Amino acid sequence: MGYRILETDDIPAYLRERGHWDDPDDITVREVSDGNVNRVFLASNASGTRSLALKQALPWVRVAGPSWPLSPDRADAEARAYERLAEVAPDAIPAVHGYDPEHYALVMEDLSDLEVLRTLLNEGAAYGPHTSPTIGRLVARLSFATSDFGMTSADRKALLAASVNPELCEITEDVVLSEPYIEHEHNHWHPGLDDLAAAFRADTALRTEVADLRHTFMTSAQALLHGDLHSGSVMVGVREGAPVVRVFDPEFSFVGPIGFDLGLYWANALVSEERARALGTLSDHADQLRLSWEAFEAEFRALWPSRVDTFFDDAYLDRFLHRVWTESLGFAGTEIIRRVIGFAHLTDLTTLADPVPASRRALRLGRELILHRTRLTDPAAVRAVVDALTP
Amino acid sequence: MGYRILETDDIPAYLRERGHWDDPDDITVREVSDGNVNRVFLASNASGTRSLALKQALPWVRVAGPSWPLSPDRADAEARAYERLAEVAPDAIPAVHGYDPEHYALVMEDLSDLEVLRTLLNEGAAYGPHTSPTIGRLVARLSFATSDFGMTSADRKALLAASVNPELCEITEDVVLSEPYIEHEHNHWHPGLDDLAAAFRADTALRTEVADLRHTFMTSAQALLHGDLHSGSVMVGVREGAPVVRVFDPEFSFVGPIGFDLGLYWANALVSEERARALGTLSDHADQLRLSWEAFEAEFRALWPSRVDTFFDDAYLDRFLHRVWTESLGFAGTEIIRRVIGFAHLTDLTTLADPVPASRRALRLGRELILHRTRLTDPAAVRAVVDALTP
Numbered sequence: 001m002g003y004r005i006l007e008t009d010d011i012p013a014y015l016r017e018r019g020h021w022d023d024p025d026d027i028t029v030r031e032v033s034d035g036n037v038n039r040v041f042l043a044s045n046a047s048g049t050r051s052l053a054l055k056q057a058l059p060w061v062r063v064a065g066p067s068w069p070l071s072p073d074r075a076d077a078e079a080r081a082y083e084r085l086a087e088v089a090p091d092a093i094p095a096v097h098g099y100d101p102e103h104y105a106l107v108m109e110d111l112s113d114l115e116v117l118r119t120l121l122n123e124g125a126a127y128g129p130h131t132s133p134t135i136g137r138l139v140a141r142l143s144f145a146t147s148d149f150g151m152t153s154a155d156r157k158a159l160l161a162a163s164v165n166p167e168l169c170e171i172t173e174d175v176v177l178s179e180p181y182i183e184h185e186h187n188h189w190h191p192g193l194d195d196l197a198a199a200f201r202a203d204t205a206l207r208t209e210v211a212d213l214r215h216t217f218m219t220s221a222q223a224l225l226h227g228d229l230h231s232g233s234v235m236v237g238v239r240e241g242a243p244v245v246r247v248f249d250p251e252f253s254f255v256g257p258i259g260f261d262l263g264l265y266w267a268n269a270l271v272s273e274e275r276a277r278a279l280g281t282l283s284d285h286a287d288q289l290r291l292s293w294e295a296f297e298a299e300f301r302a303l304w305p306s307r308v309d310t311f312f313d314d315a316y317l318d319r320f321l322h323r324v325w326t327e328s329l330g331f332a333g334t335e336i337i338r339r340v341i342g343f344a345h346l347t348d349l350t351t352l353a354d355p356v357p358a359s360r361r362a363l364r365l366g367r368e369l370i371l372h373r374t375r376l377t378d379p380a381a382v383r384a385v386v387d388a389l390t391p
Numbered sequence: 392m393g394y395r396i397l398e399t400d401d402i403p404a405y406l407r408e409r410g411h412w413d414d415p416d417d418i419t420v421r422e423v424s425d426g427n428v429n430r431v432f433l434a435s436n437a438s439g440t441r442s443l444a445l446k447q448a449l450p451w452v453r454v455a456g457p458s459w460p461l462s463p464d465r466a467d468a469e470a471r472a473y474e475r476l477a478e479v480a481p482d483a484i485p486a487v488h489g490y491d492p493e494h495y496a497l498v499m500e501d502l503s504d505l506e507v508l509r510t511l512l513n514e515g516a517a518y519g520p521h522t523s524p525t526i527g528r529l530v531a532r533l534s535f536a537t538s539d540f541g542m543t544s545a546d547r548k549a550l551l552a553a554s555v556n557p558e559l560c561e562i563t564e565d566v567v568l569s570e571p572y573i574e575h576e577h578n579h580w581h582p583g584l585d586d587l588a589a590a591f592r593a594d595t596a597l598r599t600e601v602a603d604l605r606h607t608f609m610t611s612a613q614a615l616l617h618g619d620l621h622s623g624s625v626m627v628g629v630r631e632g633a634p635v636v637r638v639f640d641p642e643f644s645f646v647g648p649i650g651f652d653l654g655l656y657w658a659n660a661l662v663s664e665e666r667a668r669a670l671g672t673l674s675d676h677a678d679q680l681r682l683s684w685e686a687f688e689a690e691f692r693a694l695w696p697s698r699v700d701t702f703f704d705d706a707y708l709d710r711f712l713h714r715v716w717t718e719s720l721g722f723a724g725t726e727i728i729r730r731v732i733g734f735a736h737l738t739d740l741t742t743l744a745d746p747v748p749a750s751r752r753a754l755r756l757g758r759e760l761i762l763h764r765t766r767l768t769d770p771a772a773v774r775a776v777v778d779a780l781t782p
């Protein structure tokens with residue numbers, strides 16, 4: 001049949017044909033696409049006992065339309081990532097019921113009883129004790145399992161070849177790892193940041209460090225990443241009295257540096273902290289980098305004895321984890337900066353009555369993390385930088 | 392028709408069918424396979440005006456036979472590497488007339504008027520002024536062209552995916568980057584090296600550094616490599632009065648750390664120097680690391696202004712080249728050591744009447760290069776290490 005774009009009215013027949021839904025008369029479908037890139041539909045029956053989510057990639061960026069083509073192959077990357085994640089962290093992702101590569105359509109668990117972490121945080125919620133540890137553990141499990149520690153050399157080469165994600169990597173290389181540091185039409189910022197935006201573009205030391213991180217992103221094939229692990233890719237809530245954390249939207253997945261996943265999460269945590277500070281609603285924000293790192297490190301160390309390649313010794317593990325830590329800080333810095341003076345900004349800051357002081361602190365923090373990442377040797381050192389920030 | 396193993400008598404018909412040879416009555420073929428892995432035939436006409444070489448990969452290691460299977464896909468890797476090399480360094484490789492993926496057979500220029508560099512060196516020849524600069528330039532051109540400096544991001548991802556070479560990489564990971572440092576049935580050495588071999592296996596600092604280099608080899612996707620750039624992969628000679636240098640046998644090619652190519656060349660140069668020292672025939676041996684590095688660096692810097700990605704600034708180039716230098720030293724160290732106490736030894740040393748003193752110096756040098764690679768900041772520092780070696 002070939003690829004076709006599914007509209008709301010097509011979903012019942014589509015789900016039935018694919019074996020995901022029995023009773024075509026008892027189904028209601030609504031579109032809930034609120035991301036920028038893809039379409040998401042929710043289907044449910046009248047009694048509310050059964051529901052599903054369907055995500056389809058269009059051959060362009062949804063909010064832009066056909067004028068911004070983007071290969072729907074990104075849905076393959078998402079499906080591949082979910083496959084790996086299902087093996088190592090099934091409780092921390094939506095259950096995937098099927099992927100249809102012909103239509104680039106993923107049918108998965110309906111998460112609409114949960115809330116996107118960023119939304120909750122923006123409304124003043126705390127992280128709670130489960131979210132960041134779950135993220136840290138998930139990154140550890142996915143990255144260990146898909147590294148040369150968790151897979152045989154030959155399987156790794158196959159994974160590497162199968163997981164290239166050229167168009168989405170290029171987006172990151174552009175919008176995160178270069179544009180904010182040069183003159184580019186994508187960039188925009190609040191006039192109250194003019195001086196810092198200009199200073200960053202003129203900062204040759206910063207540029208060289210970002211070039212280094214950019215090249216690391218392009219060449220360091222450590223493990224399969226989520227690739228876009230910000231607080232808009234995490235849903236949280238409570239089910240049957242138990243806390244639930246679900247990571248979704250891994251369409252940027254590729255084999256890259258592990259620190260990129262941690263760094264994105266940290267950047268978004270640090271920005272949410274600046275929002276809370278500005279609003280006077282600080283609660284557990286300052287703990288999240290540490291909690292996610294500690295969970296990551298503990299899990300990675302717990303998995304270490306099961307490595308397939310015992311030539312890697314314990315001393316190398318220490319060195320490797322230190323490198324991941326350092327690179328995570330650097331990538332966190334780039335993510336913060338691009339979210340303030342780059343293409344796509346964060347509602348955490350843009351919805352503040354006066355976004356300028358928090359944005360200035362965030363920019364300075366981003367710069368510090370990039371420039372001094374090798375000197376900031378633990379979470380306490382990062383705390384000291386945050387505590388010393390000026391607007 | 393499918394794959395079939397070509398015997399000497401099959402070659403005339405094969406070359407004619409593939410359009411490489413006109414007169415089937417005027418052709419003499421002889422097998423010259425002297426490598427371990429593949430078959431090589433030379434075809435020539437009676438008057439000697441026309442000749443060709445044909446290299447075919449068998450589905451096993453030639454000298455071992457079917458009991459050691461090895462995918463003939465390695466010939467694809469060789470053909471891919473030659474394709475790239477032909478674009479950037481056509482004068483430094485054999486002209487390739489055609490590749491037949493069905494038979495894993497490569498038809499190329501006959502180089503039998505030249506001599507393998509290792510053979511010449513073992514006979515007491517000097518390098519001369521052209522060899523090492525040609526090697527350094529070739530590595531610079533191939534690696535620049537296939538790095539994120541020389542290719543667009545999307546093309547690079549395609550190259551990466553197409554160039555995985557799992558079985559041959561695994562050989563390197565095993566025989567170069569782990570076995571010599573553990574108990575392994577492949578390892579063997581002269582009894583006069585017992586103490587050093589035991590000390591190396593017990594040296595935890597060395598093990599950790601080798602683990603680091605091993606992981607770099609496995610994850611650092613900087614550029615397409617030759618992958619096996621020792622002095623047995625280089626032919627030299629004179630044609631029409633002009634010096635000729637040809638690099639061949641790139642079947643280990645994959646996208647990896649640039650320092651691996653330089654390091655292999657350096658290791659073999661440093662071992663040839665120890666042979667010459669032992670025989671009292673030292674000539675220009677001590678210059679080769681420096682000459683190849685200087686040519687590599689000069690060529691890479693000359694290409695830099697043509698980079699496709701100008702986000703990478705000059706300061707980053709300096710940092711990047713320094714990293715390549717450091718990793719090259721480390722890989723050189725691993726190559727030296729494995730050639731003395733690992734699986735496959737070098738005739739440079741094994742044909743010495745008493746290989747022990749030169750082998751001991753080589754082992755100590757290998758260890759120094761690995762352990763202190765970050766401290767040895769230029770060729771003169773390496774010279775100082777060589778000068779201080781004891782047997």
Ligand SMILES: Nc1ncnc2c1ncn2[C@@H]1O[C@H](COP(=O)(O)OP(=O)(O)OP(=O)(O)O)[C@@H](O)[C@H]1O
Pocket residue numbers: 032033034035036037038039040042053055094108109110111112116232248249251
């Ligand atoms: N499994 C699900 N259950 C319920 N709602 C979902 C589900 N998956 C996605 N959504 C909703 O659709 C929105 C967009 O989903 P998602 O982030 O996967 O798409 P996207 O277009 O790739 O977004 P982005 O622009 O962030 O990359 C989510 O923010 C969420 O509100």
Ligand SMILES: Nc1ncnc2c1ncn2[C@@H]1O[C@H](COP(=O)(O)OP(=O)(O)OP(=O)(O)O)[C@@H](O)[C@H]1O
Pocket residue numbers: 423424425426427428429430431433444446485499500501502503507623639640642
């Ligand atoms: N183009 C050529 N012209 C002449 N002789 C050649 C040519 N290519 C290879 N040979 C001869 O065949 C030998 C083996 O070639 P080559 O190194 O490519 O094969 P191999 O089996 O892959 O070797 P190795 O075990 O070193 O990997 C060379 O050492 C050389 O003597």
